[in-house]
Amino acid sequence: MVLLEAAQVGHGGSGRNVGLVNAGLWLPPDAVGARLGEGPGEALNATLAAAPDRVFDLIARHEIACEPQRAGTLHLAHAPTGLRDLRRRAEQARARGAPVTLLGADEAARRTGSARFHGALHDARAGTIQPLSYARGLARAAAGAGARIFEDSAVVAAEYHGGQWVLRTDGGKLRARRLLIATNAYHRPAEGTRLPDLPLVNFFQIATEPLGDNIGGDILPGGEGCWDTGTVMTSLRRDAGGRVILGGMGAGGQIHEGWARRKLAHLFPRLADAPLAHVWSGRIAMTGDHLPRILRLGPGGLAVFGYSGRGIAPGTVFGEAAARALLAGDETALPVPAVESHTEAMAALRTLGFEMAARMVHLVSARL
Numbered sequence: 001m002v003l004l005e006a007a008q009v010g011h012g013g014s015g016r017n018v019g020l021v022n023a024g025l026w027l028p029p030d031a032v033g034a035r036l037g038e039g040p041g042e043a044l045n046a047t048l049a050a051a052p053d054r055v056f057d058l059i060a061r062h063e064i065a066c067e068p069q070r071a072g073t074l075h076l077a078h079a080p081t082g083l084r085d086l087r088r089r090a091e092q093a094r095a096r097g098a099p100v101t102l103l104g105a106d107e108a109a110r111r112t113g114s115a116r117f118h119g120a121l122h123d124a125r126a127g128t129i130q131p132l133s134y135a136r137g138l139a140r141a142a143a144g145a146g147a148r149i150f151e152d153s154a155v156v157a158a159e160y161h162g163g164q165w166v167l168r169t170d171g172g173k174l175r176a177r178r179l180l181i182a183t184n185a186y187h188r189p190a191e192g193t194r195l196p197d198l199p200l201v202n203f204f205q206i207a208t209e210p211l212g213d214n215i216g217g218d219i220l221p222g223g224e225g226c227w228d229t230g231t232v233m234t235s236l237r238r239d240a241g242g243r244v245i246l247g248g249m250g251a252g253g254q255i256h257e258g259w260a261r262r263k264l265a266h267l268f269p270r271l272a273d274a275p276l277a278h279v280w281s282g283r284i285a286m287t288g289d290h291l292p293r294i295l296r297l298g299p300g301g302l303a304v305f306g307y308s309g310r311g312i313a314p315g316t317v318f319g320e321a322a323a324r325a326l327l328a329g330d331e332t333a334l335p336v337p338a339v340e341s342h343t344e345a346m347a348a349l350r351t352l353g354f355e356m357a358a359r360m361v362h363l364v365s366a367r368l
């Protein structure tokens, strides 16, 4: 097995994300069934419900030092309407036997250390990781099992020729019987491949310096990872070093970072002047229906993409299933059927629309 990586392992979304290892997609499970049909939808819901187990198993088996925490996630109600949405999600999850608990405002305040939420949905199947360390750890494990990994090796062309794939980079050529493209929001075009342009959502995060217990001890003392019900959503977690990490939609820069500082102060007034240690951002590849896709590229070729913000656990199981399908020449165990083509209308315009919406919301929420 050879991995060709255009930059460095973890350069894409896998090294930049929030670290929420969710047990499903951004879509509630009923919506997955409605979009895929009941049988395939429920099969995907079941696969993704078990996906955090797979992530934490891999971490344990390969001793990946990535701050794994299996304390669940809190989906936080940012407004009373958000709590209604969480009630619906809770009913749908419980109907499928998921260990979720709806929490009132007082319990949400105790768990988060902030009085600003109207309630929360706790999902015990989920957890958090340090995402870049997870990506690097998986790469180390693959290398240990014999995979060869070439960084700074962007594929610039891929052609199926004489019963095999011929991949070109600026520095060389590789022949392979099977090809799996997993470039998602960071895809650099390669001649001969026909991956769709996807609408992208920018998402940025700020991290405080590590906080001692006297200033930060009551902030997420249970170690849950969080995001809220806002359409222009906010994420929140603490890392093993005690940093508070807050994220929001947008590419970063003054408007978004100004909002993030105000939001941090709004949630935790004593952190109003907390120094920030890190600010970074990434791109999320969306699909119109928020369902990931597996695209058939040609004989022995697949591409996986479009996790729509839920790529840690879903990406882990989609990647593994796609690799197995290619090796076995049998696609029956893929989590969604492979399609011959996929297009997203007006991807560039929608990307711009997401960023503009985030800027507007962050600009006008001067008082949170």
Ligand SMILES: Cc1cc2nc3c(=O)[nH]c(=O)nc-3n(C[C@H](O)[C@H](O)[C@H](O)COP(=O)(O)OP(=O)(O)OC[C@H]3O[C@@H](n4cnc5c(N)ncnc54)[C@H](O)[C@@H]3O)c2cc1C
Pocket (backbone or CB within 6 Å): 004, 005, 006, 007, 008, 009, 010, 011, 012, 013, 014, 015, 016, 017, 018, 019, 020, 021, 022, 153, 154, 155, 156, 182, 183, 184, 185, 186, 187, 188, 189, 190, 203, 204, 281, 282, 283, 284, 304, 305, 307, 308, 309, 310, 311, 312, 313, 314, 315
């Ligand atoms: C800020 C942010 C927050 C997120 N939060 C969460 C979260 O909390 N939970 C969650 O589940 N998901 C989250 N996601 C989504 C998740 O990170 C992604 O869905 C997932 O990481 C996608 O993994 P991937 O391996 O498919 O792609 P990536 O990790 O993006 O990797 C693609 C790689 O392909 C390389 N590449 C591109 N073109 C070429 C080429 N031509 N040749 C060779 N290599 C190439 C790139 O350099 C890149 O390293 C978030 C994403 C972002 C950006």
